[in-house]
Amino acid sequence: MPIFDAGEAIAALTDLDHPTKVKARDWAATALDDPTLAERDVACRFWDEGWRRLAERGTMALLNDPAWGGSDVGVIEALLTFEGLGYGCRDAGLLFAVSTQVWTMQPIIERFGDDAQKARYLPDLCAGRTAAAFCITEADAGSDSFAMSTTATPHDDGGFVVTGSKAYITSAPRADVFVVFATSDPAIGRWGVTALLIDADTPGLTVGPNRPKMGLRTTPFADVTFDGCRVGPEAVLGSVGAGASIFSSAMESERAFVLAGQIGAMERQLDEAVAYSRRRQQFGQPIGDFQAVSHRLADMKLRHDNARLQLYRAAILDGQGRPSMEAAALAKIQASEAAVASSMDAVLINGARGYVTEFGVEADLRNVAGGVVYGGTSDVQRNIVAGLLGRATR
Ligand SMILES: Cc1cc2nc3c(=O)[nH]c(=O)nc-3n(C[C@H](O)[C@H](O)[C@H](O)COP(=O)(O)OP(=O)(O)OC[C@H]3O[C@@H](n4cnc5c(N)ncnc54)[C@H](O)[C@@H]3O)c2cc1C
Structure with a gap:
């Protein structure tokens, strides 16, 4: 793990156009633009070629030690990368598969495995030749x-x-x-x-x-x-x-960091909603000139920013080796619930266009709904927070 760099963390927090994120976003928008996505979404089909391209870019290697085939860029840079990928890549299912491998599987093998296990599994996982x-x-x-x-x-x-x-x-x-x-x-x-x-x-x-x-x-x-x-x-x-300690270690980081791609997708969703609210005219004016619509955009912005801030706060605590369980649980609640609320707002802003499949707006709502369940439901995260506050969890 690289030495924690506070300047890097502040830059990630404050710069929405951080170069690492922008680079990943622009790369994903072309390299991961798959014209068969809609068809694969209906057929529930994985995109092997997309996985291979992400592997070639070094995505699966981001968090592991170079001794085992990783590049060990640190949590902040990896989060920025996943945010960018989430903005640029519309195949949320592909990114979810990659995210769980990078944020959960590979770290626990490196953290808890012995040298023989690391040598056996990590180089292939980091290179994307195998999956876990x-x-x-x-x-x-x-x-x-x-x-x-x-x-x-x-x-x-x-x-x-x-x-x-x-x-x-x-x-x-x-x-x-x-x-x-x-x-x-x-x-x-x-x-x-x-x-x-x-x-x-x-x-x-x-x-x-x-x-x-x-x-x-x-x-x-x-x-x-x-x-x-x-x-x-x-x-x-x-x-x-x-097993219990390994599970809680895996969940501590996964529960929040796995949502980095989704937070990137929220930013893309907001940019698209702003653009649509400028061009769609009703009653002789852009719909964004109606306060009801513009406030919805402001709420989407607020949710995105809150989710991002909570995510990076959890990453900073984790990077400093300080307890991050409460911060990770709060970030998980915020990021997953904000994505559901903003995806619903995006559907509403787009009207019927938001509800039919061909424009991709409804796909965001379906894709983010799982976030309030996997990695521990929102109720379970609230139990964790309440427990750490010294209150009953049942
Ligand atoms: C997209 C996706 C990917 C997943 N991937 C994996 C995976 O790779 N590996 C894996 O092992 N699992 C995976 N899961 C399963 C996931 O971890 C479980 O769905 C999750 O832990 C919730 O369990 P459950 O579905 O049985 O719901 P239940 O535990 O039955 O919960 C049902 C409802 O009761 C509530 N509830 C339950 N207990 C409490 C409580 N103590 N306090 C308050 N409310 C409570 C829940 O919040 C929920 O609303 C995945 C799930 C999804 C949706």
């Missing part, structure tokens, strides 16, 4: 994730036999490796949960069919079943029983 997926949610264990029923039964050789099923797993249909949370000692609850690195070709591992969803439809999404999967001791990430 995070498996904790189950059909009956969502927010209450440690109520999981997937088990990792210890084997004589120090390994485990994994049995159970995980649900709603981002990138599962194209993942080469899964980080799987399973109970290895049911008697001690969450402290008996172990995280395991399980290769996709492990006998007994089956990925279900792609599950169509409301938005982010181009991100592959499926359930994963483990039917007596045998893994050796080398599959254990961190140590036996460290």
